[in-house]
Amino acid sequence: MNISNVSSQHSIFGLTNQTSTSKKPLVRSIDSVTSKDVQEKLVTKQANQGKGIVVDQQAIALFEENQLKKNQFEENQFEISAAKSAASDRAFSTTDKDKPSLKNETAVASYQAVGNLAQRESVKQLFGVDVFA
């Protein structure tokens, strides 16, 4: 249960990264398919578009700082939940879960002894054999 939650958080987190900050991978992908001329045109266009926008450096810095904090917080949450799930995995490993208590072991042994006696009895009846001491 924990693991699925963590993976979904992680995927959302990755998507946010792509949309907000990582423009470089997009450009790189265009680079790989377009020719040099088209590339230059695009760069010029982007530069021209940038001229019209008023850039508030303080706001950008604050936004980036917030994003960074958010990312760090989410990363920490992911690490904590991963550590918790690992710890719980260790605590309830398959062998530990299957290991019965001493009381249960005694009960199982007693039950099996009765089962064996019953089996022995059924075999005796099946073959019509009697054992005398």
Next chain:
Amino acid sequence: MTNLSSECTSSLWKKYHFFILLITAVVIKQLPLVSIPFNWLESYFHEISHGIAAVVTGGNVLRIQLFTNGAGLCTTQGGIGFVISFAGYAGATLWGWGIYKLASAHQRVAHLFSMSVFLLIVSSIVFLGRDLLTWFILAMLATLFLLTIKLTKLHYLQRLMQLFGLLILLNSLFSPSYLLDGRSLGDGAALASMTFIPEFFWVLIWLSLALIALYSLYKSAKKNN
């Protein structure tokens, strides 16, 4: 003088040989290691009696198991359960009594009977033993009887067979009392479940049979004197 003392010893032996043999048997039963083969002997005659009873009542004997502590098991198929259960202790008593009586009858009879018992044990090894421990115990018993057959002086064979008979009888006298341990296991419990008569009653019958057999041997020994 020597002749006089030997005559005196001979007459004492003739008069009290039953008691001398009985005391010897009691002493052997108390000895830790020496008594073991004789416990096996009683156990063997007990189990073979179950087997014979099964065959007599129309069943089969599948196997005989003997254990070092003197315990034993006889696996049978068919036959009358009541007779087979009862035959164990009663049969051992009868074997003990019979061995003593036949050994007392004549030296040749004692010799022939010893050979018959040896052959019975050998055939049990071949047909009824199915495990290594049982084979080992039966081989030891067969060796015991082979040694008695090999005795050159038949007089000693006769006395040895009488001693074996008394040892088997003593074991069959005390063995049923081990059934009264409150665990409801063994022939007594089997008979109790078949007849709804308590185990104690069957133990008492086996004990009485062994005492009657012992008394009968005492009477015949007294009569021979």
